[in-house]
Amino acid sequence: MPDDHSPAAPSLFPAPPMAEQERMIEALLFACAEPLTLAQISARLPEGCDAAEALGHLRSRYAGRGVVLTRVGDGYAMRTAPDLGWLMQAERVETRKLSRAAIETLAIIAYHQPVTRAEIEEIRGVAVSRGTIDQLLEMEWIRLGRRRMTPGRPVTFVVTEGFLDHFGLESARDLPGLKELREAGLLDSRPMPGRPSDDLQDEDDGQIGQSELFED
Amino acid sequence: MPDDHSPAAPSLFPAPPMAEQERMIEALLFACAEPLTLAQISARLPEGCDAAEALGHLRSRYAGRGVVLTRVGDGYAMRTAPDLGWLMQAERVETRKLSRAAIETLAIIAYHQPVTRAEIEEIRGVAVSRGTIDQLLEMEWIRLGRRRMTPGRPVTFVVTEGFLDHFGLESARDLPGLKELREAGLLDSRPMPGRPSDDLQDEDDGQIGQSELFED
Amino acid sequence: MTDDWDQPDPVATRREAEALIVDVDGYEGPLDLLLTLSRSQKVDLRRISVLDLAEQYLGFIERARALRIELAADYLVMAAWLAFLKSRLLLPPDPSEDGPTGAELAAHLAWQLERLQAMREAAARLMGRDQKGRDFFARGAPEAVAVTRKTLFDASLIDLMRAYARLRTRDEFRPYAFDRSDIYPYEAALARLSALLPGMSDWTSLQMWLPEGWRGAPQRQRSAIASTFAATLELAKQGQIELRQSGTFAPLQLRPKSGS
Numbered sequence: 001m002p003d004d005h006s007p008a009a010p011s012l013f014p015a016p017p018m019a020e021q022e023r024m025i026e027a028l029l030f031a032c033a034e035p036l037t038l039a040q041i042s043a044r045l046p047e048g049c050d051a052a053e054a055l056g057h058l059r060s061r062y063a064g065r066g067v068v069l070t071r072v073g074d075g076y077a078m079r080t081a082p083d084l085g086w087l088m089q090a091e092r093v094e095t096r097k098l099s100r101a102a103i104e105t106l107a108i109i110a111y112h113q114p115v116t117r118a119e120i121e122e123i124r125g126v127a128v129s130r131g132t133i134d135q136l137l138e139m140e141w142i143r144l145g146r147r148r149m150t151p152g153r154p155v156t157f158v159v160t161e162g163f164l165d166h167f168g169l170e171s172a173r174d175l176p177g178l179k180e181l182r183e184a185g186l187l188d189s190r191p192m193p194g195r196p197s198d199d200l201q202d203e204d205d206g207q208i209g210q211s212e213l214f215e216d
Numbered sequence: 217m218p219d220d221h222s223p224a225a226p227s228l229f230p231a232p233p234m235a236e237q238e239r240m241i242e243a244l245l246f247a248c249a250e251p252l253t254l255a256q257i258s259a260r261l262p263e264g265c266d267a268a269e270a271l272g273h274l275r276s277r278y279a280g281r282g283v284v285l286t287r288v289g290d291g292y293a294m295r296t297a298p299d300l301g302w303l304m305q306a307e308r309v310e311t312r313k314l315s316r317a318a319i320e321t322l323a324i325i326a327y328h329q330p331v332t333r334a335e336i337e338e339i340r341g342v343a344v345s346r347g348t349i350d351q352l353l354e355m356e357w358i359r360l361g362r363r364r365m366t367p368g369r370p371v372t373f374v375v376t377e378g379f380l381d382h383f384g385l386e387s388a389r390d391l392p393g394l395k396e397l398r399e400a401g402l403l404d405s406r407p408m409p410g411r412p413s414d415d416l417q418d419e420d421d422g423q424i425g426q427s428e429l430f431e432d
Numbered sequence: 433m434t435d436d437w438d439q440p441d442p443v444a445t446r447r448e449a450e451a452l453i454v455d456v457d458g459y460e461g462p463l464d465l466l467l468t469l470s471r472s473q474k475v476d477l478r479r480i481s482v483l484d485l486a487e488q489y490l491g492f493i494e495r496a497r498a499l500r501i502e503l504a505a506d507y508l509v510m511a512a513w514l515a516f517l518k519s520r521l522l523l524p525p526d527p528s529e530d531g532p533t534g535a536e537l538a539a540h541l542a543w544q545l546e547r548l549q550a551m552r553e554a555a556a557r558l559m560g561r562d563q564k565g566r567d568f569f570a571r572g573a574p575e576a577v578a579v580t581r582k583t584l585f586d587a588s589l590i591d592l593m594r595a596y597a598r599l600r601t602r603d604e605f606r607p608y609a610f611d612r613s614d615i616y617p618y619e620a621a622l623a624r625l626s627a628l629l630p631g632m633s634d635w636t637s638l639q640m641w642l643p644e645g646w647r648g649a650p651q652r653q654r655s656a657i658a659s660t661f662a663a664t665l666e667l668a669k670q671g672q673i674e675l676r677q678s679g680t681f682a683p684l685q686l687r688p689k690s691g692s
Contacts, residue, residue, distance in 0.1 A: 031303075107551055
């Protein structure tokens with residue numbers, strides 16, 4: 001809003017002062033274990049609040065503290081500072097051990113998303129075993145993306161906000177080494193020389209998908 | 217800080233600075249499900265720390281914030297500031313799994329939309345209770361679609377944006393088909409002995425059904 | 433004879449063979465094996481000699497075959513493809529032949545290996561990151577101040593997909609029921625024949641006894657003949673009618689048995 005003094009929708013009460021808005025968001029984010037989006041936060045605040053600005057203040061207030069305000073995809077959450085993880089040994093939750101195949105499949109989905117099962121198999125050079133995709137879906141680290149507009153219209157997979165949250169990523173763009181991999185051409189989909197058409201189509205589609213997800 | 221150079225118990229390493237001790241306690245109290253006593257906090261901090269003093273600092277740091285450091289019995293915990301309790305009122309939600317009837321009905325609507333009640337019953341093989349449909353309508357996961365141009369002009373059901381949002385789908389056509397469910401290991405059925413053609417036909421059927429439904 | 437002593441130790445041979453089995457099991461397919469073999473060249477994957485790599489792989493497959501180790505089909509497919517690639521790389525290119533050159537195919541394979549390697553490294557880096565619940569933590573005691581009680585029904589995508597899969601699976605196992613509209617039941621034929629019997633006196637052909645509407649379409653007629661024939665056998669057994677046939681495939685005739 002350009003002018004705070006003339007809100008678009010006139011309200012019966014003036015919006016609380018910024019310091020108070022900050023307190024409210026602080027309380028909300030502390031109370032929730034899951035990230036809250038800007039829209040969800042705004043919906044809970046009184047009318048006329050500027051959640052985005054208050055969030056900015058809150059974020060700098062917590063910079064360098066034992067608990068920090070982090071961004072997770074479209075949401076915001078409070079998390080303990082990563083350098084203090086050793087203090088919380090007792091709170092550690094043992095996550096299910098993922099097989100090597102599952103970890104590689106997850107990485108391929110994260111870096112190549114949206115990606116089809118056939119493409120995952122192409123990259124790994126082996127069939128994706130039963131239950132691997134199932135397990136990742138169940139952990140809610142991956143979800144279904146748009147169907148690919150190629151013959152057979154195969155389903156695609158993308159990573160979720162839960163994945164970003166788990167690995168402390170603000171967005172899929174922040175995946176480690178993404179830029180280098182892309183520059184090295186290792187995220188392209190190159191058809192085998194001499195193999196025609198539908199692979200090329202695949203490639204185009206894949207690139208559109210990538211740019212949609214990764215470009216801002 | 218009274219005297220950093222002569223700790224009570226001689227230690228091999230100097231205790232972390234007070235600001236660091238404060239950070240540690242902040243993280244601990246944030247991450248722990250239960251209130252922690254002074255003794256418990258001390259036991260988890262590195263040797264030579266003064267938990268009581270750090271707690272005092274932390275307490276004044278949070279004074280007047282949206283979250284405050286409070287004493288709970290013998291322990292300490294972070295709690296929402298009492299004046300902001302109203303913010304958490306809508307927080308109290310009890311999550312329950314959808315009944316089997318409801319999830320099956322929902323799945324049929326998602327895969328076959330627009331679909332009439334009679335068609336749902338035909339697929340499920342049992343009557344669909346009024347309550348089930350009402351519940352899904354109330355959750356705003358389904359809504360009424362166009363009336364079917366057949367005798368009686370029955371109403372049809374389709375899934376909503378809210379449904380897509382909840383299940384992380386871009387569109388209902390991204391749901392995996394029968395063949396893909398099987399490949400993903402979600403469908404464990406083997407073709408019945410001696411009926412291979414039938415099974416194949418079924419698979420095809422599923423796909424034809426899907427494309428008929430979703431092609432525009 | 434000292435010759436015996438020159439023979440390789442059978443136990444050692446067997447051990448070697450077993451090691452190879454373990455190794456083949458340890459690889460996740462031919463591409464993984466190729467990547468492992470490529471490490472022996474100790475160069476950047478971009479500068480790797482695909483020809484050497486092909487030799488190594490083919491050598492590995494040969495050894496496995498010599499030891500009679502069962503190799504999965506995809507290992508053999510890759511061996512065939514590498515043998516083809518090797519010939520393309522070694523022979524001067526034939527200008528009349530179209531399709532990709534050996535160098536192009538080799539470059540693609542090198543790129544595939546590099547990509548797989550890159551994804552493995554990315555996976556390792558990903559798992560090496562700080563993880564929630566291990567290195568950083570969410571609120572341990574999320575507050576949910578109770579006042580308004582609202583029941584929220586929840587379901588996940590996997591629940592939805594499983595529900596649908598379950599429904600469709602049940603469909604596949606639905607007991608087989610055939611279309612009965614073209615079937616003339618035996619019970620009906622018996623009832624009909626018994627009812628008509630008193631009005632008949634002389635030999636009549638079985639065909640005459642078929643019900644209305646079952647004499648036209650071959651499928652319906654076949655069913656009616658079969659049922660009616662079965663019914664006549666039953667009535668003959670009961671002593672109510674007599675049956676006769678003048679020759680093989682001749683029309684079957686029946687009449688009520690005198691005295692019945």
